[in-house]
Amino acid sequence: GAGVSQTPSNKVTEKGKYVELRCDPISGHTALYWYRQSLGQGPEFLIYFQGTGAADDSGLPNDRFFAVRPEGSVSTLKIQRTERGDSAVYLCASSAPGTSGAPSSYNEQFFGPGTRLTVL
Amino acid sequence: GEDVEQSLFLSVREGDSSVINCTYTDSSSTYLYWYKQEPGAGLQLLTYIFSNMDMKQDQRLTVLLNKKDKHLSLRIADTQTGDSAIYFCAESPDYKLSFGAGTTVTVRA
Numbered sequence: 001g002a003g004v005s006q007t008p009s010n011k012v013t014e015k016g017k018y019v020e021l022r023c024d025p026i027s028g029h030t031a032l033y034w035y036r037q038s039l040g041q042g043p044e045f046l047i048y049f050q051g052t053g054a055a056d057d058s059g060l061p062n063d064r065f066f067a068v069r070p071e072g073s074v075s076t077l078k079i080q081r082t083e084r085g086d087s088a089v090y091l092c093a094s095s096a097p098g099t100s101g102a103p104s105s106y107n108e109q110f111f112g113p114g115t116r117l118t119v120l
Numbered sequence: 121g122e123d124v125e126q127s128l129f130l131s132v133r134e135g136d137s138s139v140i141n142c143t144y145t146d147s148s149s150t151y152l153y154w155y156k157q158e159p160g161a162g163l164q165l166l167t168y169i170f171s172n173m174d175m176k177q178d179q180r181l182t183v184l185l186n187k188k189d190k191h192l193s194l195r196i197a198d199t200q201t202g203d204s205a206i207y208f209c210a211e212s213p214d215y216k217l218s219f220g221a222g223t224t225v226t227v228r229a
Contacts, residue, residue, distance in 0.1 A: 004162070033216065042124070042208050042219030043163070056216065091163065106151050106170075107215055111162035 002026070004112035006092050012118045013082055021077040021115045025094030032075050033109060034067055035091040043091050049075060082119045089114040124211055124220035131226045138196040140223045142209035145190060149211040152185065154194045157206045157222070166207070167194070201227050 005024040013019050025032050030051055035043035045059040052072045060066075064082075069075040079086055093109035123145040132138045144152065154166045169176045169183045169192070176183045182195040192209055206222040 031215065035217075040221065042210075042221050043217070045216040045218070048215055059216075093163075106168070107212060107217075108165055108168075109217060111155075111164070113160070113162045 004092055004094055004110050006090075006112040006115050008115060009113065010116045010118075012120065014120050015082060015084060017082050017119075019079050019082055019117065021079075021090050021117070023075045023077070023092030023094075023112060025073065025075070025092070026096075026110055027073075028096065029094035029110070030072065030097045031095045031107075031109075032069060033093045033095075034075070034077050035093065037089045037091055037114070039088070046077070046090075079117075082117075084119050087117055087119045089116050124209055124218055126207075126209060126220035126223045128221065129224050129226070131228060132199050134199060134201060134227050134229050136199055138194075138199045138203065138225055138227075140194045140196075140207050140209075140225065142192040142194075142220055143190055144192060144209070144211040144218075146211050146213045146218070147187070147190065148213040151212055152183075152192050153210040153212065153217065154181075154183065155208045155210060155219070157208065163208070196225075199225075199227050201229070203227055 007022045032049040034046040037043040047067050048056040049069045064080045067077045091114045093111045095109045126142045153168045155163045156166045167178050180197045184193045204227045206224050208219045208222045210217040210219045
């Protein structure tokens with residue numbers, strides 16, 4: 001079946017511009033996560049959606065970053081006034097709900113291939 | 121910086137065993153995970169271990185967990201060229217994953 005997809009695969013933009021990164025999770029997965037992976041580092045958590053709502057956005061670095069998931073499926077990560085330090089690979093992951101409707105303690109997250117963002 | 125620490129590089133001869141080590145900080149993590157990342161591909165879950173286990177074996181993979189020392193290791197038996205990748209260990213006290221910086225494994229002939 002189809003996995004998590006992300007578009008675009010690469011995005012080059014200029015400092016100060018606005019960008020949108022899209023994630024299509026696996027069908028039926030109610031949980032969706034965004035992570036950011038800088039060069040030579042592991043992924044770092046940005047935001048977690050359960051359904052349409054952002055259950056935890058504590059990883060967003062500042063108010064230039066915002067994410068939405070209006071219909072509980074596709075999510076868009078939006079970055080305003082991009083800075084060179086925003087350059088990274090942005091990863092999206094989704095997981096199936098546990099019996100309570102939230103991710104179970106065993107939480108296999110399925111990752112997309114990522115969007116490589118370069119801010120010049 | 122991460123709360124999960126890993127050595128950055130490992131070079132191993134084809135056919136030998138690889139051992140990747142990791143230390144984590146959050147003792148409330150119920151599960152600990154190993155992910156593999158190949159160039160141009162997303163993160164792939166390799167294996168995981170439940171925190172009340174000391175060892176888990178899955179084909180060529182063996183995970184050892186020392187909860188007292190908060191130490192996790194991944195052993196890959198009979199390492200093949202296709203095992204060349206970056207390996208991440210991750211802890212998960214809640215829904216989000218906290219990753220180490222990754223260990224780059226290079227398999228030489």
